[in-house]
Amino acid sequence: xxxxxxxxxxxxxxxxxxxxxxxxxxxxxxxxxxxxxxxxxxxxxxxxxxxxxxxxxxxxxxxxxxxxxxxxxxxxxxxxxxxxxxxxxxxxxxxxxxxxxxxxxxxxxxxxxxxxxxxxxxxxxxxxxxxxxxxxxxxxxxxxxxxxxxxxxxxxxxxxxxxxxxxxxxxxxxxxxxxxxxxxxxxxx
Numbered sequence: 001x002x003x004x005x006x007x008x009x010x011x012x013x014x015x016x017x018x019x020x021x022x023x024x025x026x027x028x029x030x031x032x033x034x035x036x037x038x039x040x041x042x043x044x045x046x047x048x049x050x051x052x053x054x055x056x057x058x059x060x061x062x063x064x065x066x067x068x069x070x071x072x073x074x075x076x077x078x079x080x081x082x083x084x085x086x087x088x089x090x091x092x093x094x095x096x097x098x099x100x101x102x103x104x105x106x107x108x109x110x111x112x113x114x115x116x117x118x119x120x121x122x123x124x125x126x127x128x129x130x131x132x133x134x135x136x137x138x139x140x141x142x143x144x145x146x147x148x149x150x151x152x153x154x155x156x157x158x159x160x161x162x163x164x165x166x167x168x169x170x171x172x173x174x175x176x177x178x179x180x181x182x183x184x185x186x187x188x189x
Contacts, residue, residue, distance in 0.1 A: 015070075016073045017077065018166075018169070020078065023049070023053055023170060027045070028048075032048055032175065033048075037135050037145075043136070049078070050107050050110055051110070052153075052170075054114055055114075055157055057071050058118065059170075064162075066162070070166070083096060083100055086100070110133050114150070126147045127144050128140045130146045130150065153171075156172065156173060157170055157171060
């Protein structure tokens with residue numbers, strides 16, 4: 001505890017912090033909002049962050065130990081950030097736990113839905129879930145590009161072992177603003 005006050009952190013804490021920072025950066029790529037239609041609102045940013053964390057957790061859950069510990073540390077870091085953000089926004093100490101409970105339920109509900117659709121390779125189910133949760137629209141067709149981005153990102157992440165994920169960071173699909181999602185090699189999917 002006192003080490004944190006003076007900026008001393010363990011190598012593991014630094015790795016988790018770096019992973020969290022990289023996921024945050026990926027969730028804030030402007031093309032997600034401009035080309036794929038994620039609303040640039042507090043809710044839209046939460047949904048986008050959740051989506052990217054869920055994708056990384058999917059890969060961590062596929063990997064052998066100590067990946068499960070890394071996954072738990074990542075979830076803890078994300079929810080500590082959310083708690084801090086709520087407090088900074090002026091929500092009182094009594095309101096934060098209630099909001100955190102709702103955010104946690106939303107996060108785990110989305111994780112279950114996205115996992116099921118991705119595991120089944122069901123782009124229509126994924127687009128439907130993304131339309132409702134991320135884009136806050138009824139039309140599944142509006143989320144097809146976002147679903148392609150998510151599926152391409154899931155494929156990229158599936159190719160990473162724990163060392164690559166922690167050292168180089170997670171890989172997410174690049175977004176071609178003229179033709180839709182593309183993987184990082186520039187090939188449209």
